[in-house]
Amino acid sequence: MSPSKISEVLTNEYSPILERWVKEQLGANSARADLISESELRADSEHFLKAFTTAIKSGKTDIRAAEYAPLLEHLNSLSRSRSKKGFSPSETAGFVFSFKQPLLSSLRRAHGKDAEGLAEDTWTATLLLDNLGLYTTETYQQAREEVIRRQQEEMLELSTPVVQIWDGVVALPLIGTLDSARTNIVMESLLQTVVETRSEIAIIDITGVPTVDTLVAQHLLKTVAAARLMGVECIISGIRPQIAQTMVHLQIDLSAVTTKATMADALRTALRRTGFTITRNTQTKSALPTL
Amino acid sequence: MGDFLLVPIQVDMHDQLAMTLQDDLTQQITKQKARGVLIDISSLDVVDSFIGRVLGNISSMARVLGAETVVVGMQPAVAITLVELGLSLEGVHTALDVEKGMERLRIKLSELEDGIEEVGSDASRN
Numbered sequence: 168m169s170p171s172k173i174s175e176v177l178t179n180e181y182s183p184i185l186e187r188w189v190k191e192q193l194g195a196n197s198a199r200a201d202l203i204s205e206s207e208l209r210a211d212s213e214h215f216l217k218a219f220t221t222a223i224k225s226g227k228t229d230i231r232a233a234e235y236a237p238l239l240e241h242l243n244s245l246s247r248s249r250s251k252k253g254f255s256p257s258e259t260a261g262f263v264f265s266f267k268q269p270l271l272s273s274l275r276r277a278h279g280k281d282a283e284g285l286a287e288d289t290w291t292a293t294l295l296l297d298n299l300g301l302y303t304t305e306t307y308q309q310a311r312e313e314v315i316r317r318q319q320e321e322m323l324e325l326s327t328p329v330v331q332i333w334d335g336v337v338a339l340p341l342i343g344t345l346d347s348a349r350t351n352i353v354m355e356s357l358l359q360t361v362v363e364t365r366s367e368i369a370i371i372d373i374t375g376v377p378t379v380d381t382l383v384a385q386h387l388l389k390t391v392a393a394a395r396l397m398g399v400e401c402i403i404s405g406i407r408p409q410i411a412q413t414m415v416h417l418q419i420d421l422s423a424v425t426t427k428a429t430m431a432d433a434l435r436t437a438l439r440r441t442g443f444t445i446t447r448n449t450q451t452k453s454a455l456p457t458l
Numbered sequence: 459m460g461d462f463l464l465v466p467i468q469v470d471m472h473d474q475l476a477m478t479l480q481d482d483l484t485q486q487i488t489k490q491k492a493r494g495v496l497i498d499i500s501s502l503d504v505v506d507s508f509i510g511r512v513l514g515n516i517s518s519m520a521r522v523l524g525a526e527t528v529v530v531g532m533q534p535a536v537a538i539t540l541v542e543l544g545l546s547l548e549g550v551h552t553a554l555d556v557e558k559g560m561e562r563l564r565i566k567l568s569e570l571e572d573g574i575e576e577v578g579s580d581a582s583r584n
Contacts, residue, residue, distance in 0.1 A: 351538070354534075354538055354541075355534060355538065358534030358537055358538070359534055361534075361554070362534060362554070365554055365555070365558075366554075367554065367558065389541050389542075392541045392546040393534075393537040393538050393540070393541040394537070395546065395552060396529075396532050396536075396537040396540055396541070396546065396547060396552055397532050397534065397537050397552060397554060398528075398529075398530065398532070398551075398552035398553035398554045398558060398559070398562075399554065
């Protein structure tokens with residue numbers, strides 16, 4: 168078996184290969200001139216080529232070898248930045264795969280008539296680049312998943328606002344489905360706010376909760392029980408007619424909790440319990456236009 | 459404090475201590491002829507199921523002896539833990555802090571007295 172000429176070719180034809188590769192990428196269908204500039208692309212390609220050359224000189228073909236670490240790191244940051252820029256996974260992996268053509272054509276020239284050596288090197292190079300391509304896809308996906316996870320967390324925080332609507336009255340408008348993870352966050356933020364505002368009554372508004380099944384009801388009751396332990400009375404409001412029907416059909420017992428149809432009703436009850444009375448001053452209202 | 463007993467719990471409760479508290483408290487209620495008991499657990503970070511049950515028991519015992527119990531100042535984390543343990547301390551009154559607990563006791567006691575008066579006036583009318 169003749170010795171591998173990959174590293175030799177890479178060293179000797181460094182610039183032509185880079186040139187052809189960049190040209191290849193710019194001409195390819197997957198070229199995204201709108202997302203990445205030529206100079207950026209060239210810098211990325213050069214960085215990759217350098218790292219690749221160093222790695223291949225070690226003679227190892229396993230991308231998990233230590234010599235490949237800088238190369239993988241480069242690919243890692245590359246696919247992350249590209250996923251943020253809006254490249255598709257295949258476009259990102261295409262960066263690596265498009266390197267095959269310039270490399271293989273250079274190899275063909277270097278081997279000349281040595282068919283066996285050419286086949287050997289082609290195989291090695293293909294295998295290696297395939298693995299690297301897969302690696303970019305993998306990190307691309309990881310980057311995406313991180314984004315999704317972060318968004319989920321942010322949504323959880325955003326979706327549980329506890330607002331003080333009167334002295335001693337806090338409201339918690341719930342939007343979206345209640346699962347156990349969310350219930351815990353809801354409970355924590357509710358109890359925390361109650362302590363901070365020294366409130367006596369909490370109104371839990373479930374207008375934005377699309378469905379209420381036994382599990383959701385159980386979570387609700389749990390929140391109410393925890394609030395009660397802190398000396399806070401809960402009023403559940405915003406129960407839509409369908410939900411009231413389902414609750415009765417499911418035999419969910421809400422008799423221990425005050426329930427109201429609307430937030431306004433709940434607020435009225437809360438104010439009455441805390442000793443407030445609301446009066447509308449009709450006299451000033453009719454006097455206003457004359458001013 | 460007047461008709462009320464204030465029980466601030468400052469140290470971590472362990473089981474023996476809870477039982478001692480139960481004994482002392484029932485004795486004090488009879489001795490002082492207390493009408494209300496305030497148990498302040500605001501400095502407790504950990505409440506297990508046993509302590510939770512003892513709190514419930516104390517409340518029932520006090521009621522037998524003619525006093526109302528209010529547990530005040532429970533930490534949010536403690537409340538969540540108790541609920542997760544399935545203990546919701548039914549029948550125990552709660553309040554956010556000592557001040558509110560006191561207010562609550564007064565309202566409770568005046569309600570009870572109103573009840574007695576009503577019964578009395580009913581009887582006199584008959």
